Amino acid sequence: MKTTGDQQLVKRINRSVLLRLLRSQGGLSRAQLANESGLTKSTVSLLVRELIDEGWLTENDVTAAQGLGRPSTPLQIDGRTRGMIGVEVAVEALRVVGVSLTGQVLCALEEPLTGTQVEDVCRQVARLVARTRTQLKRRSVQLSGVGVGLPGAFDEATGMLRFAPNLGWRNVDFVPLITKALAQAGMPPVPVHVQNEADTAALSEYEFSEGDAKDSLIFVTCGAGVGAGIVLNDRLFTGIQGMAGEIGHSILQIDGPLCSCGRKGCAETFFGARTLSKLKQPAQGGHYLGVVLQNLWTTFNPSALVVGGPSCEQYPGIVEVAKATLQSYAASAGMAAPAVRTARYGLLASAVGAAALVLHHDLRPMHTRSPASVAQPSDATDPISSTTTETA
Numbered sequence: 001m002k003t004t005g006d007q008q009l010v011k012r013i014n015r016s017v018l019l020r021l022l023r024s025q026g027g028l029s030r031a032q033l034a035n036e037s038g039l040t041k042s043t044v045s046l047l048v049r050e051l052i053d054e055g056w057l058t059e060n061d062v063t064a065a066q067g068l069g070r071p072s073t074p075l076q077i078d079g080r081t082r083g084m085i086g087v088e089v090a091v092e093a094l095r096v097v098g099v100s101l102t103g104q105v106l107c108a109l110e111e112p113l114t115g116t117q118v119e120d121v122c123r124q125v126a127r128l129v130a131r132t133r134t135q136l137k138r139r140s141v142q143l144s145g146v147g148v149g150l151p152g153a154f155d156e157a158t159g160m161l162r163f164a165p166n167l168g169w170r171n172v173d174f175v176p177l178i179t180k181a182l183a184q185a186g187m188p189p190v191p192v193h194v195q196n197e198a199d200t201a202a203l204s205e206y207e208f209s210e211g212d213a214k215d216s217l218i219f220v221t222c223g224a225g226v227g228a229g230i231v232l233n234d235r236l237f238t239g240i241q242g243m244a245g246e247i248g249h250s251i252l253q254i255d256g257p258l259c260s261c262g263r264k265g266c267a268e269t270f271f272g273a274r275t276l277s278k279l280k281q282p283a284q285g286g287h288y289l290g291v292v293l294q295n296l297w298t299t300f301n302p303s304a305l306v307v308g309g310p311s312c313e314q315y316p317g318i319v320e321v322a323k324a325t326l327q328s329y330a331a332s333a334g335m336a337a338p339a340v341r342t343a344r345y346g347l348l349a350s351a352v353g354a355a356a357l358v359l360h361h362d363l364r365p366m367h368t369r370s371p372a373s374v375a376q377p378s379d380a381t382d383p384i385s386s387t388t389t390e391t392a
Contacts, residue, residue: 012365014047015047016362017039018044018047026077028075029072029073055080055081056101057077059073059074059076078101079102082100083101083143084143084147084355085136086099086352086353086354087146087354088200089151089167089197090151090197091223092224092310093111093112094124094128095110096125097348099352099355099356102208106135106139107132116169123181125181126185129182130186133187143188144190144191145191147356149194149197149198149200150195152164152167152169153241153242154174154194154196154238154242160172160173160174161174165262166260175194179192191358193361195238196229197354198227198350199230199238199353200353200357201353202228202306203229203354203357203360204219204348204352204356205343207360208344208356215303216232216303217302218296218300220293220305220308220309221307221308221309221349222271223311225268228245228247230244230245248266248268250267251265257270271285271286272311273311282311286320286324287322289318289319290324290328297338302338307322307342308347309347310347322340326340
């Protein structure tokens with residue numbers, strides 16, 4: 001006999017199937033959703049009504065003929081009534097955005113980081129998140145959750161930030177600290193998700209950009225630190241302790257320049273922001289970025305490579321040099337290099353991606369909840385997967 005928990009999970013999975021279908025094929029009718037998902041028409045009809053009532057879906061005004069019988073009504077993801085808040089904790093600043101389900105930036109705030117003590121950062125983040133929620137409420141946007149991107153290796157299984165050398169943080173139990181700060185700032189109890197800021201940047205492109213990001217994408221972010229967010233097989237690849245993608249601390253030169261992490265010859269010492277600011281021609285750092293892109297390409301073979309971050313905004317020449325370097329390696333091997341594009345959201349990529357992190361978890365209910373994603377009671381509904389199962 002099924003338990004109530006089992007039935008609720010099955011329902012969340014079924015809802016997620018419908019939402020993911022409509023994200024990839026907007027305009028499907030209820031009948032088409034039933035056909036594509038394998039769910040019964042009655043189940044689809046019931047779930048669609050719930051998703052409309054909760055602000056996930058909206059009906060188009062125009063009906064479409066569908067053979068004999070009554071015309072069908074196309075359905076779309078609703079970009080007006082539900083949204084997420086995303087936070088990037090950068091080395092130099094905090095960026096907070098309110099984002100719709102369709103990836104539209106509804107509002108954005110940025111402040112210089114006023115201190116690097118963890119408790120101080122959490123309080124500053126919570127204050128900006130509360131201000132952003134107020135702006136969303138004025139738009140009548142219902143909040144689904146809050147995502148936070150951090151500049152360091154984050155262990156999702158334990159909720160621990162292993163290290164963020166540019167902030168001087170090591171082994172910080174971050175999730176309870178930010179959850180407490182948000183509550184003290186008057187935030188309602190909504191799901192809070194945390195991840196590395198390069199990983200969240202990757203999700204800004206993977207969840208909201210159409211086209212080339214099929215089931216894999218790598219986002220390289222270049223700033224004071226250098227990191228890579230990796231999406232493989234429709235999932236973030238973070239490694240056993242959250243250290244996957246810490247390319248800024250991969251070694252490009254044995255016994256090279258001393259890095260902030262304590263190693264020598266890290267990639268960050270060749271094209272991190274501090275190094276670029278000292279070069280007469282900062283674009284030269286793009287050669288090393290190109291080497292890293294080549295290594296990521298041959299290691300993961302992603303469908304898309306994206307670069308972004310403060311250094312790419314300040315020194316756009318490094319991107320062009322990196323592309324040329326990558327092309328040179330590809331030509332030497334007689335292969336076609338993957339396309340490299342710049343971030344769709346510019347400096348807001350990590351913050352928008354932190355908001356996308358909420359959606360990423362909502363759309364995959366089979367993922368086990370961990371300390372890195374603290375689900376609190378709220379009116380936010382949790383959906384999505386690709387498995388098709390009927391509700392009992």
